[in-house]
Amino acid sequence: MHVRKIIREIRKVGRYLGNYGKFYSEGKTPFANGVPVRENWIKSHFQMAFYIKKLFFVCLTPFQYGVCSLRLSWFAQGGRHLELATRILKGGRHLEMAFYPIFSIMDAICKWRLAFTVEFAITRKAAPEKPESPNSNSNQKKSTMGTLLKCYRPLFSIRFSSFPNSLHSPQLSSHSFKFNHPRRRILIRRCFASLSPSSHPLINGKTSDGNLQPEIPSSDLWLHNTMSKKKELFKPKVEGRVGMYVCGVTAYDLSHIGHARVYVTFDVLYRYLKHLGYEVCYVRNFTDVDDKIIARANELGEDPINLSRRYCDEFNQDMVHLQCLPPSAEPRVSDHMPQIIDMIKQIVDNGYAYRVEGDVFFAVEKFPEYGQLSGRKLEDNRAGERVAVDSRKRNPADFALWKSAKEGEPFWESPWGPGRPGWHIECSAMSAAYLGHTFDIHGGGMDLVFPHHENEIAQSCAACRQSNVSYWIHNGFVTIDSEKMSKSLGNFFTIRQVIDLYHPLALRLFLIGTHYRSPINYSDVLLESASERLFYIYQTLHDCEDVLRQHDKGLQESIPPETSDIINKFHNDFLASMSDDLHTPVVLAALSDPLKTINDLLHTRKGKKQALRIESVSALERIIRNILNVMGLMPTSYCEALQQLRDMALKRAKLTEGEILRKIEERNEARKNKEYEKSDAIRKDLAVLGIALMDSPTGTSWRPAIPLALQEQQVAAT
Numbered sequence: 001m002h003v004r005k006i007i008r009e010i011r012k013v014g015r016y017l018g019n020y021g022k023f024y025s026e027g028k029t030p031f032a033n034g035v036p037v038r039e040n041w042i043k044s045h046f047q048m049a050f051y052i053k054k055l056f057f058v059c060l061t062p063f064q065y066g067v068c069s070l071r072l073s074w075f076a077q078g079g080r081h082l083e084l085a086t087r088i089l090k091g092g093r094h095l096e097m098a099f100y101p102i103f104s105i106m107d108a109i110c111k112w113r114l115a116f117t118v119e120f121a122i123t124r125k126a127a128p129e130k131p132e133s134p135n136s137n138s139n140q141k142k143s144t145m146g147t148l149l150k151c152y153r154p155l156f157s158i159r160f161s162s163f164p165n166s167l168h169s170p171q172l173s174s175h176s177f178k179f180n181h182p183r184r185r186i187l188i189r190r191c192f193a194s195l196s197p198s199s200h201p202l203i204n205g206k207t208s209d210g211n212l213q214p215e216i217p218s219s220d221l222w223l224h225n226t227m228s229k230k231k232e233l234f235k236p237k238v239e240g241r242v243g244m245y246v247c248g249v250t251a252y253d254l255s256h257i258g259h260a261r262v263y264v265t266f267d268v269l270y271r272y273l274k275h276l277g278y279e280v281c282y283v284r285n286f287t288d289v290d291d292k293i294i295a296r297a298n299e300l301g302e303d304p305i306n307l308s309r310r311y312c313d314e315f316n317q318d319m320v321h322l323q324c325l326p327p328s329a330e331p332r333v334s335d336h337m338p339q340i341i342d343m344i345k346q347i348v349d350n351g352y353a354y355r356v357e358g359d360v361f362f363a364v365e366k367f368p369e370y371g372q373l374s375g376r377k378l379e380d381n382r383a384g385e386r387v388a389v390d391s392r393k394r395n396p397a398d399f400a401l402w403k404s405a406k407e408g409e410p411f412w413e414s415p416w417g418p419g420r421p422g423w424h425i426e427c428s429a430m431s432a433a434y435l436g437h438t439f440d441i442h443g444g445g446m447d448l449v450f451p452h453h454e455n456e457i458a459q460s461c462a463a464c465r466q467s468n469v470s471y472w473i474h475n476g477f478v479t480i481d482s483e484k485m486s487k488s489l490g491n492f493f494t495i496r497q498v499i500d501l502y503h504p505l506a507l508r509l510f511l512i513g514t515h516y517r518s519p520i521n522y523s524d525v526l527l528e529s530a531s532e533r534l535f536y537i538y539q540t541l542h543d544c545e546d547v548l549r550q551h552d553k554g555l556q557e558s559i560p561p562e563t564s565d566i567i568n569k570f571h572n573d574f575l576a577s578m579s580d581d582l583h584t585p586v587v588l589a590a591l592s593d594p595l596k597t598i599n600d601l602l603h604t605r606k607g608k609k610q611a612l613r614i615e616s617v618s619a620l621e622r623i624i625r626n627i628l629n630v631m632g633l634m635p636t637s638y639c640e641a642l643q644q645l646r647d648m649a650l651k652r653a654k655l656t657e658g659e660i661l662r663k664i665e666e667r668n669e670a671r672k673n674k675e676y677e678k679s680d681a682i683r684k685d686l687a688v689l690g691i692a693l694m695d696s697p698t699g700t701s702w703r704p705a706i707p708l709a710l711q712e713q714q715v716a717a718t
Contacts, residue, residue: 221276221579223441224517226449226472227373231581236440237470242273242280243439245431247448248330250287251311252296255318256492257507257522258478258485262445264508265475265516265582267324267632269443272578275630283434284327285427286312288334289420294409304410305334318495321504323632331430333421337412340421340429343463344401344414352462356392358404358417364397367458373472374450399455401425424455432460437467446474447484476519478511485522493522501652503645505633506531512584512631525710528690533588534633535645535704537624540595542638543602544621551614563597563616567623570594574627587631594620649704653689660691664700667693684708 221234236242246266249259263284273280287293288308297304312332319326333340344360347353352366364370364378371377378397390400400422405411411418421429431439437460444453453472460467477484485492498507510530514520559567570590577586598620600607607613628634635641650657663682670678683693692705706714 221272222581223471223473224581225470226474229375232471234440234471236278237438240277240279242278242441243435244270244273244280244282244441244443245427245435245439246282246284246327246442247427247444247452248285248287249311249315250290250292251308251315252290252293253311254494254496255315256485256494257498257511258445258492259315260318260322260495260507261478261511261516261520262443262475263319263324264322264511264632266443266473267322268512268516268582268584268630269441269473270325270327271630271632272582280328281435282325282327283329283331283431285430286315286330286332287423287426288312288332289410289426290333290423298408308334321495321499322508323505323634325632329434331434333426333430334410336426336430336433337421339433340425341402341412341414343429343432343459344421344425346463347401347459350462352459353401354394355416358402358419359390359392359400360402360416361390361393361398362401362455362459362462363394364399364458365395367462369461370458371454373454373457376450376454399424399451401459424452425459427452428456428460428463431456432464432467437464439469441471441473442469443473443475446476447486449474475516476514479519479521498527501648502527502531503534503641503648505635505641506534506645508632509534509588513588515585516582525706525714528706528710529714531645531649531704532706535642537591537595537628537633538635538638538641538645539703540598541621541624542642544598544617545638547602547614548618548621555615555618556612557615558612559615559619560610560612563612563619566593566597567619570627571623574630578630584631587627591624591627594624598624645704649690653691653707655689655691660686660702664693664702668700 222231223234224230225232244266246263249255266282266284270280270282286308288305293304293308297307300307316326344353347362348355348360353360353362355361378395402414402416402421402425403419404416405418405420409420411420431442442453442456449472457467457469479485480491483489483491495507506527507530510527511520513526513530570593573590574587577583577590598617601610601613601617601620602608610616625634646657650660663686667679667682670676670682686693686702687705688708690705690707690710692703694701694703
């Protein structure tokens with residue numbers, strides 16, 4: 001059946017059900033053509049189930065990404081009310097739900113003769129409770145049905161339109177909740193977007209009641225490409241799918257915060273691509289065969305592979321703390337020797353490499369494009385970047401593809417004798433194995449541009465002339481006193497050292513608080529500032545939860561225009577900033593307005609009097625939560641995160657909760673006795689340690705803050 005015909009039938013049946021609901025909720029029993037509407041109504045529900053099911057198959061199955069939301073409500077005999085509310089998304093940024101449970105439920109509805117209501121992409125009230133004292137099953141059924149139909153708007157409209165190859169996320173209007181679903185032009189160019197159940201059509205960008213439609217920003221993603229040295233519009237090689245390879249750690253020690261910046265940066269990109277509706281294959285490797293690993297293993301008297309495996313596990317624990325999503329694949333060099341050897345053989349066969357005894361070197365002079373990524377000339381290249389200079393090379397810039405076995409080192413058999421691979425070939429082979437010779441994004445730290453990624457390009461193209469990566473993305477360094485943080489320089493802090501004193505998400509906030517391509521200078525004051533900001537965000541949202549828990553029923557659907565404006569502005573700023581080469585600092589700054597609005601609504605006299613106050617708080621909390629999810633800053637529990645932030649502040653201050661409470665009691669006593677100098681001294685003493693006292697009508701509480709000395713240092717620096 002054609003999609004448009006299905007839509008017409010759904011509208012027709014929906015209008016019929018809506019009219020019946022109106023009469024039924026008023027206690028009337030309408031007739032049509034001499035037949036009680038009730039029988040026609042039940043039949044119409046069967047038709048609706050069939051058409052909705054057909055619509056899903058016709059519209060959604062060809063798409064790799066879901067385009068609609070569904071709320072399904074029905075009641076069984078005896079008035080038992082059941083409800084399912086979900087977004088039907090196939091790989092989108094929301095919770096994914098398989099199609100078959102929905103269809104099974106719809107089949108059951110037809111089979112069991114259950115009445116039901118279907119709504120698309122609209123947020124609704126909670127299901128009505130059953131009447132407390134029903135007289136009979138029939139009355140109970142009638143009462144529940146009437147309540148149900150009063151609670152839901154029965155009419156909904158669906159429109160078809162052509163969309164550009166861009167994705168837009170939910171927009172809110174002051175009239176009701178509206179969603180513009182993620183959409184991709186895949187296989188067919190038309191999909192459907194649900195409208196509010198309002199009866200106001202769009203006329204010249206306005207609804208017939210005169211309200212302006214919110215402006216939908218472009219979500220075309222622009223990324224800075226190191227190859228072209230400029231921002232480029234992101235266009236994946238395969239529509240709707242993204243292949244991304246990020247060079248992983250060389251696992252011989254605990255990872256430092258320079259590593260954290262790399263993987264937080266690409267986790268944000270990964271999350272945002274998923275948010276835009278892309279299906280992302282994210283590959284991040286482990287280098288577990290390398291000179292540094294062997295040297296460290298010899299120092300510790302440990303097997304190199306076992307040592308590396310242990311530090312790979314430690315690295316994964318660090319990523320969990322930082323809320324970095326696990327990649328689609330995490331290949332290890334030691335598991336991919338056949339692929340590496342095959343690629344080296346291909347390079348040798350193509351005339352780009354030569355053998356010296358048991359070693360194989362890449363001849364950079366054979367590859368005229370060498371230096372295209374870094375912009376370096378061949379004579380400027382650094383010989384012996386990670387290993388000693390070898391006089392057997394034809395050119396000092398030639399690099400090893402295969403190294404012959406040495407005593408005490410792990411080795412594998414190859415056509416050139418026993419040995420192990422060079423550093424650069426590992427990533428070329430593994431990226432090709434998982435993503436093919438052409439894929440979308442290759443990333444890593446700025447220090448990998450040369451020689452690692454330059455050499456990757458050379459050897460990948462030497463193995464396959466069609467090899468191509470569309471976008472090379474590199475993040476800036478973490479510095480200490482303007483010097484790059486690295487293990488080799490010994491000026492690094494491990495992730496474990498930092499999160500021992502600061503919440504892991506405070507470290508994440510610190511790292512994304514600067515644009516990913518800019519250098520970021522590590523300092524205690526910036527971490528304290530990030531920790532304080534995180535506490536403020538979570539405390540505000542925790543207050544929201546407390547209030548919304550008390551008003552979980554009876555919320556209206558509309559929100560005031562001023563709240564709608566704040567939400568739309570925040571959301572538009574989020575899309576515009578993230579789509580402009582991941583400008584995360586702008587997104588974090590944009591949080592201020594919605595957070596301030598929530599606090600005004602919850603705590604100020606004027607805010608508490610505002611109409612639809614709870615609805616506004618709920619809508620604001622929802623949009624903030626969604627964006628925190630994309631940024632990777634959403635905790636499992638606000639309450640738990642707040643307690644962890646307090647505990648770490650106490651640890652940094654070298655105080656206990658009991659000591660602070662005793663100080664508060666001492667201060668309260670001083671204030672009671674009008675000893676204000678003593679009271680102020682206590683407050684200041686705690687402020688010096690990073691503990692701020694907050695006075696309110698209900699008493700005095702405390703929260704983490706930037707220590708006074710660091711605040712003064714921050715002011716002096718600005």
